[in-house]
Amino acid sequence: MHNIGIIDDNKDQRETLRLALGVYLEQRDSSLGVIDIYPFETDDFSEYFSWIDENKIVCLIFDERMHNDSENEKGPVGYRGNELVVHVRNRYKDIPIYVITSHKEDEDLQIKFSQFEDIIDRQQFTNEGEKYVDRFIRATQRYLDENILELEEYQKLAESIAIGNCSEDDQIKFNALRVKLNLPVDINLGDRKDWLNQYEENINELLAFKNNLEEKLKKN
CATH class of the missing domain: 3.40.50.2300 (Response regulator)
Incomplete structure (x- = not known):
């Protein structure tokens, strides 16, 4: 919840x-x-x-x-x-x-x-509590919506980095999203194999997080 x-x-x-x-x-x-x-x-x-x-x-x-x-x-x-x-x-x-x-x-x-x-x-x-609570709900839904979109972008960038198909701008954007979303994956690994292993360990967690947000949005 x-x-x-x-x-x-x-x-x-x-x-x-x-x-x-x-x-x-x-x-x-x-x-x-x-x-x-x-x-x-x-x-x-x-x-x-x-x-x-x-x-x-x-x-x-x-x-x-x-x-x-x-x-x-x-x-x-x-x-x-x-x-x-x-x-x-x-x-x-x-x-x-x-x-x-x-x-x-x-x-x-x-x-x-x-x-x-x-x-x-x-x-x-x-x-006028009801009016303000409606605002809280709308603001929360927007926040969850934005997290969904940013998480999807994060995953696409992560996949590009994992296969070595990314630009310097992509890496900068990836790091910025990782910090903003408080996600654990770190691309600052010395070896690409280490990065791939780290990525595999975390992708299921990211997908579960995304699915959980989508379920909350349906209920709200």
Whole structure:
């Protein structure tokens, strides 16, 4: 199951949002799930990357002022939503990211507006939640669609590289897609035989990933 991920230091607030989203998604017969977490205490933000990958997060919702509350003797953390988004965007270029906040006009947040799909007033979401959930679903579907197309291009390039029929531009594009899609295959192998072996080991995983995305799109 792919998930929408909520990151908020206010436990009651994020759990209420998770339950509300779950109801809206169920009403729309969506296969998306919803999970929530307290912000990670982190130096390099890598914990978020593992969490996103392991939980198949395809859409994120931040609180802006996630640096206020403690939970289970953790925190408060030393960063806000407008800072976290920069680190997530560096790793996941196109994943949909929203902020739901009571501080929509916060100057630091507004400076980072281009990093988000939208900055949503919390009361407005309470009043018009269905409208926003429809937007989340559409953004998620576009993200999955783009991943399908890019994965198909990646596979074609991988096949060309495997048989030695590729240009320097093809290799550059292949590496860029590999990084963007967070795929494990690396063409920086010294021997072409090593590359072919590596390619064979991973192609089934790539195909399974592609098929899984296509199934999720059918359900959404």
